[in-house]
Amino acid sequence: MGTATSSMAAKLAFYPPNPPTYNVSADEVTGKLHLSIRGHRPRRAVDVEVMKLPTNKGNEIVAMFVKNPSASLTLLYSHGNAADLGLMYFIFTELSSHLNVNLMGSVFLFSKNIIPQIQNPIFTASISNTYADIQAAYxxxxxxxxxxxxxxxxxxxxxxxxxxxxxxxxLPQLRALVLHSPILSGLRNIDKIPLVNRPVLVIHGTDDEIVDFSHGKQLWKLCKDKYEPLWVEKGKHCDLETFPQYLTHLQKFVSAVEKIPPL
Structure with a gap:
């Protein structure tokens, strides 16, 4: 199963949006960065800051920080392969509002230096970039x-x-972890999940056509600090946000972990 899953993960890594659905420009006077989605700048109904961050791999990622003035917690969101900031912008701003959290989201370099073949050394190099990317955002x-x-x-x-x-x-003092349609192996998640001692919420669709539902169920079983999982009936890989129970369950989870005293 591990080899098959590694191949699946490698295939996933080849398909970020191309061309990107967004672009970044700098204000000529202030130098402040602005995000445009398919040529249009989104309305600034929320407090969003766009920035470029260097990574320890010598790359540069684009990140956005959504500020929620009443938030006590911050969500650091690592998105899937077929997404970018243009596609995720409104999801990020809506999650910040409805969950009452700050949110940091960034462009992870899944396809950096990847050729369109299933070659694990190439795939591994790309995954190491994603680790550097999330470290830069953190x-x-x-x-x-x-x-x-x-x-x-x-x-x-x-x-x-x-x-x-x-x-x-x-991060032993992390408040919590959410795994949304996660991959069991290939990324070695199966080895890492027992090392997390904080509350973990797993969300997975029962009809996921890309990452089988069994991945989420097995990861949840391996969690040390299990939170009630969300198994979305008839949910697929890329549509879970459209189900009403998705947001309701996330709100419940954030409210619960917010009450947990810091270590």
Whole structure:
């Protein structure tokens, strides 16, 4: 199963949006970065800051920080392979509003230096980039925004479950972890999940056509601190946000972990 899953994960890594659905430009006077989605700048109904972050792999990622003035917790979101900031912008701003959290989301370099063949050394190099990318986003949360480890919830979607879970193993005071349609093996999540001692919520669709429902169920069984999972009946890989129970269950989870005293 591990080899098959590795091949599946490698295939996933080849398909980010191309061309990107967004672009970034700098204000000629202030130098402040602005995000445009398919040529149009979104209305600034929320407080969003766009930035470029260097990684320890010598790359540069684009990130956005959604500020919620009443939030006590911050969600660091590691998105799936077929997404970018243009596609995720409104999901990020809606989650920030409805969950009452700050949110950091960034462009992870899944396809950096990848050729369109299933070659695990190439795939492994790409995954190491994603680890560096999420570390850069986490460093920004601490250094620029003064966020504490114990006030951060990591969120990993699909292939993004790898970077989120990897970072979670290094943050013993993390508030919580969310795994959304996660991959069991290939990313070695099966080995890492027992190392996380904080509350874990697993979300998976029963009709997921890309990452079988069994991946989410097995990861949940391996969690040390299990939170009630969300198994979305008839949910597929890329549509779970459209089900009403998705947001309701997330709200319940965030409210619960917010009451847990920091370590």
């Amino acid at each position: 460093k920004c949360l601490k250094d620029k925004y003064g966020m504490k480890e114990e006030d951060i919830i990591l969120y990993g979607q699909s292939l993004g479950s790898g970077p989120a879970l990897e970072l979670a193993t290094h």
